[in-house]
Amino acid sequence: MLNFSYIITEPKDGDWGLPINDSYDGVVGQLYRREIDIAACDLTIDKGRSQYMEYIYPPIYTESLVVLYMKHDSSSNDSIFLLAGPFQPIVYIVVLLWTCVLPLLLTVVESLALDNRTSIQMEASNVSYTRMIKSNIFTYSWDFLGSLLKQGFCKQPSSTPGKVLVSSWWMMVLVLTSVYSANLIAAFSLRNDIHPFSNLEELLHSDYAIGMIPTGLSYYIIKTSRRSSLLGRLWDRITNTDLALLQANASVHLQRLKRDQYAYLDYRSYADRIMAKDCRLDVLDERITWEHLAFGVQQRSPLKADIERV
Known part of the structure; x- marks a missing residue:
């Protein structure tokens, strides 16, 4: 319909785009440096990023960051x-x-x-x-x-x-x-499941370790939040416990999730796929962040108007 050819490329740092030295790295940095014409991926809409690129509206979908944890069975069938x-x-x-x-x-x-x-x-x-x-x-x-x-x-x-x-x-x-x-x-x-906590405040006061993948805008938002805020205290809990909790490999988090008292922060769409394979897992009803995701183009790109009309 748009009648164009394309070449798929990936950022060398493998990141979506976070602030660094008055610019951005990852996919957002590629758009800003005009190394790519369009970011055909789910970029989180953010005011800071909008100064270095433009989004294609409407958003693709809405995502949220959730807490994934293991439920415990209080019943004992051999009792x-x-x-x-x-x-x-x-x-x-x-x-x-x-x-x-x-x-x-x-x-x-x-x-x-x-x-x-x-x-x-x-x-x-x-x-x-x-x-x-x-x-x-x-x-x-x-x-x-x-x-x-x-x-x-x-x-x-x-x-x-x-x-x-x-x-x-x-x-x-x-x-x-x-x-x-x-x-x-x-x-x-039936299982009589026990939920060790019901909100983020109770999670912070529990004995559970907390981990997440150190990439993406959600990671940056939590990391740069005021220390007195809920997200700021969440970041302090993650970094003060063990820096190994910031693993880039999701499988490491899942292994620890099933083995220890551990809470893992990830997006709801990913958590749903994991819970479909293991009914012992659950997520908190309280969301950490809400994000709208959309494709992106260079600033003042003529492709923006054409694609939004499709």
Whole structure:
């Protein structure tokens, strides 16, 4: 459409363009020295750079610098306490209380419902009333306890109130076991992730080391920020901890990210690609910088108007 040929070249210093000796290095310096006609790359729009080059509008896209870190799993699937996790302690207390009370209640209901025929059978068998009560309490206690483990009743109630009581108990047990099983499966399947910090201020007060690649405009903005500002304190934290945190190789940062308590500063688009490969990684919702990126041309270049019309 524009009908031109091109030659692709790269800056010798491999940089985008940062201020140096009243000029710029990298791609911005190439445009300023008229070594190239157009920068077909995502240059961050900056007021300082605009004095040495011109941008092609509208911007290509908007990017942000984020904090990438490793989440930690607070749960332990090999812990015996995981079996008690599906319910709150109050649920276990209530169930245990009813398991102790209901055998007594069922015994009382069955005793009050004794008819003459049953009394005659007891006398013929030489079984006292007290002995029958003790036997019923013992039997019903085991029955109610066994029902929690899905075991049936050895002695079925004969009275209507007793049958209603046992039926209600079985329905409650059915609901409890279903909910317990579902929650236990979820506890084994899902991770309970812990986020060590929720914003930059908490990151600065944590034990995490912080690193970034020492290139680009974001690096320059953080480096030149006022020491009392949030970004200035972020820079002090990076440089005062270990200068090795300013590695130019992103793979070094990723290895340390997965191995140590480490936070890595990089652009959101790159962080999204890394998180897609490892679900243990996450980014802070708070952005460090927002940047609009666009192509660039030389100052007063006739290509600017032509390209912006496309």
